[in-house]
Each structure stands twice: as C-alpha cells, then as structure tokens.
Amino acid sequence: MNINIIFEDNHFIAVNKRSSDIVQGDKTGDTPLSEKIKDYLKLKHNKPGNVFLGVIHRLDRPTSGVVLFAKTSKALSRINKLFKERKVKKTYWAIVKEKPKEKNETLINFLKKNEKRNKSYINKNGLKSELYYNVIKKLNNYYLLEIKPKTGRHHQIRAQLSAIGCPIKGDVKYGFKRSNKNLSIHLHAKKLAFIHPVKKTSVLIEANPPKEDKLWQSCL
Numbered sequence: 001m002n003i004n005i006i007f008e009d010n011h012f013i014a015v016n017k018r019s020s021d022i023v024q025g026d027k028t029g030d031t032p033l034s035e036k037i038k039d040y041l042k043l044k045h046n047k048p049g050n051v052f053l054g055v056i057h058r059l060d061r062p063t064s065g066v067v068l069f070a071k072t073s074k075a076l077s078r079i080n081k082l083f084k085e086r087k088v089k090k091t092y093w094a095i096v097k098e099k100p101k102e103k104n105e106t107l108i109n110f111l112k113k114n115e116k117r118n119k120s121y122i123n124k125n126g127l128k129s130e131l132y133y134n135v136i137k138k139l140n141n142y143y144l145l146e147i148k149p150k151t152g153r154h155h156q157i158r159a160q161l162s163a164i165g166c167p168i169k170g171d172v173k174y175g176f177k178r179s180n181k182n183l184s185i186h187l188h189a190k191k192l193a194f195i196h197p198v199k200k201t202s203v204l205i206e207a208n209p210p211k212e213d214k215l216w217q218s219c220l
Helices: 033-045 073-084 156-163
Strands: 005-008 012-017 064-070 089-096 104-114 119-122 127-138 143-149 187-195 202-206
Touching: 005 202, 012 033, 033 064, 064 073, 064 202, 073 187, 089 156, 104 156, 119 156, 127 156, 143 156
Parallel strands: 064 187
Antiparallel strands: 005 012, 012 064, 089 143, 089 187, 104 119, 104 127, 127 143, 187 202
8 A cells, every 4th residue: 555654543543654645635636645544444444434534734745754644533633732732743854965054053934835836935924933953964965954843834844944055955946956856855754742632641653764765864
C-alpha cells in the first residue's frame, strides 16, 4: 500500500509521509494518504463498510515526515483542541545552502497567503508567524537546521527561512535556484510530541528522513 506506519493505537495512526504523497484529495486526482490508510484499516479490522479517519493536520506535498490521523471522532476533537492550544510540539529538519547569520534564532514575521499562487508573503497585515531554528550540522555544501514552529501558518517555515536568505533546498517557489529531480523539497517533519488526550500518557512520534536520499542520510 506504500504507507509507512510509525505509530498506531486505538485512537490514532501516524505515518512517515513520502514527498510525493498528498494528505487529502486535491485537483490532481491522485490517491491521498487518507484513502490509503482507510483501505489499510478496512483490511486490518475486516470492515466491509466505511471507516472513520480524521485528518488532523497536513504537510505540503513536497515535504516528508510525520502525519497524524485520528481513528475516532472523539480522538479527533480532543487532538484538534491540543493543536489549537499549541500543546502539540512539532520539530522539523530543513537543509539549506546558505548558512544563516545566527547559529540559532527566533524568527517572527507576519505572513499573508496568496490563494491564487498558493504562496505566503511577508505582509504587515498578515498573521503573526513564529519559529525557532538551530543549525545542528554542517554538511559538505549545505547546512542542516532543526526548526520548532510556535505557530502553524501556511508555508511558514518555507517563507520565513527564505526571508533570511536561506531558502530550503529544492524549494524554487521560495527562492532556491533549482528544483530537486523528484520535485521534493528538503523539509522533513521529524517529530511530533504531545500528551495523549485519551490515555494521558506522553507520546513522541519520530520519523526518519527518506532512505533513498543520500543528502538526508548524511544528516543522521
């Protein structure tokens, strides 16, 4: 089924998304992850009818990494509340060509989404966007950044890194000079951490970067 399940209990299921996957259906007509997981759950639980699967959050198509789904409506409403209250901690990895001026820094910008271009721009009338980054490794010709967003705006990491002159490798939409051959960008949702809203236990879900990508593997 081409899905890499990295966490599952009675309430949630998480996958390590490939950069080619879409989370929900769009105009391309490609089969989204949500449908693939429904098919998996139908087979696993031998369910002939419809299976509930709640989409909690999304990753941009060219981005890889952790995506979490809810298996019940109760779990969906409770985890949505945690996301809204910013009690879900997200960690990303990004590979950039240019070294940021500061080794670590909190970036605060105001971003406005252009629907037609599907792109976010810095605009004083936009929504406050905040993230913290840290340069954690120097690669041959690139730098690996660990990023912890405090807000969840459209294309936030991509736009804010571009604004400091550090567009993500392969991200031509935000200023990188050339695309990656597979049309991915080197942005990976590495970790998701939260207190389980039903069990009240600590949950840490971690996804390794794509195995087939030598540059990503050099980060490990």
